[in-house]
Amino acid sequence: MKIAFSPCPNDTFIFHALAHGLVPNAPTFDVTYADIDITNNLAAKQNDLDVLKISYAALPWVLDEYKLLPCGGALGRGCGPLILTQKSENGKADPNVLTGRRVAVPSERSTAYLLFRLWAAQHVPGSIGEIIVMPFHEIMPAVRDGKIDAGLVIHEARFTYPSYGLQLLTDLGSWWESDTGLPIPLGAIIAKKSLDVESIAGWIRQSVEHAWEKPAASQEYVLSHAQEMSPEVAQAHIDLYVNEFSLDLGDEGYKAVTTLLNRAAQERLVPAIDAKALDWKKKE
Incomplete structure (x- = not known):
């Protein structure tokens, strides 16, 4: 079975057992590592x-071929993107400083981008100038060096x-949680x-449970894909x-998804x- 997820610590932590044949009765999984913009x-x-692991923002375009699974993803509180x-x-x-300015984003089919646009509609007078799609690891240096005026960043x-x-400038996760009362x-x-x-x-739920029960077992695998991240930052990312919600979206998780979309x-x-x-679980 072919699976694609990112090399980020949360994904490699969750899928370690599944990728290494440690989940009973699960088939062998052939893993492709790719950033979420690619999998979208x-x-x-x-x-x-x-x-595949994709952004919730990309979900409306793929529901003809795929089903959303209730586990293995990323949804939570205090973990939103930043401007x-x-x-x-x-x-x-x-927020006035963004009017007519150039803003770099990691993807236009990402939850981060949706949150940014929804926030800007409420808080930025006039409109944003130009949206520039840029690999997320290039965004902070570009803001620092003055190549762009602001950056939308994710992950670590x-x-x-x-x-x-x-x-x-703003924590979009904090804004979303205060505005809706829901996780991101x-x-x-x-x-x-x-x-x-x-x-x-x-099988994914069993992989999540294995990761929690034996966190040390996945450490080498996680760090080998962590893009020179320190062990402390990688662990903070996982935490x-x-x-x-990684184990089960539940009613609150589904409400958050439907509210966003x-x-x-x-x-x-x-x-x-x-x-x-x-x-x-709905049959076609």
């Missing part, structure tokens, strides 16, 4: 991947942006409808993104979806 595009095209700028003279964060940038001398839907796990999705979900559809950022399409 793969999922929207004809491909031979059976299971960063160079430090202001007075040290104060002012939450822990490392002060080292670039940058200023936090970031990364989704999907599987082809033609497969036994219930069994796949069961932030692997939680009860419905708001984004109202702003014409994504196609409208039928909430029933997210029911992973």
